[in-house]
Amino acid sequence: MRAEQAVNEMAQEVLWRQAKDHAKRTGEPLAEALEAVLQTPAGRLTGRTRTVSKSVWAKSTTTNT
Numbered sequence: 001m002r003a004e005q006a007v008n009e010m011a012q013e014v015l016w017r018q019a020k021d022h023a024k025r026t027g028e029p030l031a032e033a034l035e036a037v038l039q040t041p042a043g044r045l046t047g048r049t050r051t052v053s054k055s056v057w058a059k060s061t062t063t064n065t
Helices: 007-026 030-037 041-049 056-060
Strands: none
Touching: 007 030, 007 041, 030 041
16 A cells, blocks of 8 residues: 555445455455455445445456565
């Protein structure tokens, strides 16, 4: 995370990392893992604030972690 990022951007990145970890653990496709993460209390709170952007999606699918 960068210092100039908005809180919303940081929250979105955290949700994507959680979704990627969930997908690795369960074998679910990333989209389904993201839906599972968004159903958690933290995911619902962040989802209400703003939906996950396509740019974060693109970044998360091209970043190797």
